[in-house]
Amino acid sequence: ARQYLDIPVAPADLAFGLMADFDADPHPHKVSLIAGAYRDENGLPWVLPSVKEAKAYLEKNPNHEYLGIAGSPTFIKHAQSLIFGVNLSETIKTHIASIQTVSGTGANHMAALFLAKHLRPQRVFIPSPTWVNHESIWTMAGVPHEEYPYYSSDTHSVDMGGMLNTLETKAELNDVVILQACAHNPTGVDLSKAQWEELVHVIKRKNLFVVFDSAYQGFATGDVDGDAWAVRYFVEQLILNAESDATHPGLCIAQSFSKNFGLYGERIGAFHLVVPRHFSSQGAQSELMAIARSEYSNPPRFGTSIVQTVLGDDHLRSQWQEDLNTMSARIKKMRHELRRRLEKLGTAGDWAHIESQIGMFSYTGLSRQQVERLRNEFHIYLLPSGRVSICGLNEGNVDYVARAIGEVVG
Numbered sequence: 001a002r003q004y005l006d007i008p009v010a011p012a013d014l015a016f017g018l019m020a021d022f023d024a025d026p027h028p029h030k031v032s033l034i035a036g037a038y039r040d041e042n043g044l045p046w047v048l049p050s051v052k053e054a055k056a057y058l059e060k061n062p063n064h065e066y067l068g069i070a071g072s073p074t075f076i077k078h079a080q081s082l083i084f085g086v087n088l089s090e091t092i093k094t095h096i097a098s099i100q101t102v103s104g105t106g107a108n109h110m111a112a113l114f115l116a117k118h119l120r121p122q123r124v125f126i127p128s129p130t131w132v133n134h135e136s137i138w139t140m141a142g143v144p145h146e147e148y149p150y151y152s153s154d155t156h157s158v159d160m161g162g163m164l165n166t167l168e169t170k171a172e173l174n175d176v177v178i179l180q181a182c183a184h185n186p187t188g189v190d191l192s193k194a195q196w197e198e199l200v201h202v203i204k205r206k207n208l209f210v211v212f213d214s215a216y217q218g219f220a221t222g223d224v225d226g227d228a229w230a231v232r233y234f235v236e237q238l239i240l241n242a243e244s245d246a247t248h249p250g251l252c253i254a255q256s257f258s259k260n261f262g263l264y265g266e267r268i269g270a271f272h273l274v275v276p277r278h279f280s281s282q283g284a285q286s287e288l289m290a291i292a293r294s295e296y297s298n299p300p301r302f303g304t305s306i307v308q309t310v311l312g313d314d315h316l317r318s319q320w321q322e323d324l325n326t327m328s329a330r331i332k333k334m335r336h337e338l339r340r341r342l343e344k345l346g347t348a349g350d351w352a353h354i355e356s357q358i359g360m361f362s363y364t365g366l367s368r369q370q371v372e373r374l375r376n377e378f379h380i381y382l383l384p385s386g387r388v389s390i391c392g393l394n395e396g397n398v399d400y401v402a403r404a405i406g407e408v409v410g
């Protein structure tokens with residue numbers, strides 16, 4: 001084995017490296033379309049009014065004691081109700097093992113560690129493309145990964161044929177499939193309901209284990225129930241409506257509260273494992289807690305206190321709904337504004353996808369060279385894949401960005 005002194009220097013994280021370049025760029029009109037974090041109409045970070053109010057309450061009632069190993073039970077209950085809906089989470093409550101995690105990343109990590117040890121998949125299937133951390137997290141857990149086609153750049157839509165074909169022909173019993181619950185990062189393209197229905201048949205028939213990565217519930221469209229549709233549908237199909245002799249192993253959800261509460265740095269998340277109905281989740285619950293105990297012992301308290309204060313109070317909860325509407329509506333508006341300007345300028349190509357994609361990101365279709373020119377000539381920063389964070393756009397820069405894209409597209 002290689003000694004630690006021989007470890008080669010790994011390349012810096014692409015997005016975080018680009019952000020440092022952006023910060024160092026003195027150009028007055030520079031624009032960052034890199035980060036997956038909401039920005040308001042002035043390009044500034046936004047503290048949700050519901051969060052502000054909850055914080056003011058917490059200031060008056062401070063508590064800095066340890067949480068239990070599994071986290072705050074009140075938070076966990078709210079987290080379950082949010083993702084499964086009140087009725088479904090009540091129906092399956094003895095079949096769910098849930099634990100508070102270090103945000104969505106920590107929840108994905110918990111999934112990987114737990115499943116690597118107790119499901120022992122041959123492989124994990126990840127979408128191509130996907131959030132860059134999926135591959136790293138599963139590699140760290142020692143599970144080989146394989147990509148399944150997700151996005152067709154020709155049609156700007158889901159490559160359903162490619163996806164189903166790969167799962168049909170390559171996935172084996174108990175292999176893991178990562179699915180993003182809504183607002184797919186980086187493409188902004190989700191499966192339709194009919195496509196989810198098609199997919200669940202294959203998952204069921206082949207006994208594949210799904211990890212839903214849910215990082216954008218409510219943030220994507222403003223509709224928390226709509227954004228959780230696929231998760232709930234899969235739980236109904238794979239767990240609730242399963243025959244008593246069904247062999248399906250269950251599924252799990254990695255839930256992030258970074259985007260929908262604008263609490264990126266507080267690291268709030270949950271991991272939920274749903275076991276088949278003829279099993280109890282207690283053993284799994286104890287193992288999740290054993291993993292947490294050895295990794296960080298107790299999860300952070302502050303962020304989950306904010307979330308449970310908001311979700312547990314009628315007034316704050318409706319304010320939060322308004323905040324979700326504010327964020328999702330501004331993003332939709334910016335999609336519309338960018339598309340309109342590109343079309344008005346007569347920019348070559350079809351730009352309808354900018355508006356039809358959902359969530360924070362748009363896969364523009366710009367080439368690596370075009371992305372480089374945007375940066376070098378116009379000081380506009382985006383990922384080499386052509387992914388832009390729509391949040392970086394506002395009334396003050398959307399004209400400039402549209403014109404620059406027009407220039408590089410030619």
Ligand code: PMP
Nearest residue numbers: 036103104105131185215256258
């Ligand atoms: N999954 C996906 C698909 C994401 O886009 C993100 C955030 N970029 C995460 C998980 C994790 O985010 P966090 O750890 O901040 O909750």
